[in-house]
Amino acid sequence: LASVAVKETFRRQGIAIRLIAEMIRQGREGGAKEIWLDVRESNAAARRLYEGLGFREVYRRKNYYRKPKEDALVLFRSADGAVRSTVARDSGQALGG
Secondary structure, eight states: OOOOOOOGGGTTSSHHHHHHHHHHHHHHHTTOOEEEEEEETTOHHHHHHHHHTTOEEEEEEEEEEETTEEEEEEEEEESSSOBOOHHHHHTTOOBOO
């Protein structure tokens, strides 16, 4: 999968969390043990989302993005277990588990 995005008017409704949780679930069912992704260093909202879903920064790819030129942060999480996020915890739910 090359990219995940939610149209601005639909953001902050839990759509991205559900999309990513479903991708992780399908990966796990397909035998994946690990989930890796890249995110722009400046994309603070996406970074918070991924961290809330259990991803941790592993390293950075210098000048990975071109327009504008920017580093990519490489994030990792295990495919095992339910996807838990701050949003899910606050509402008493676990996603994708």
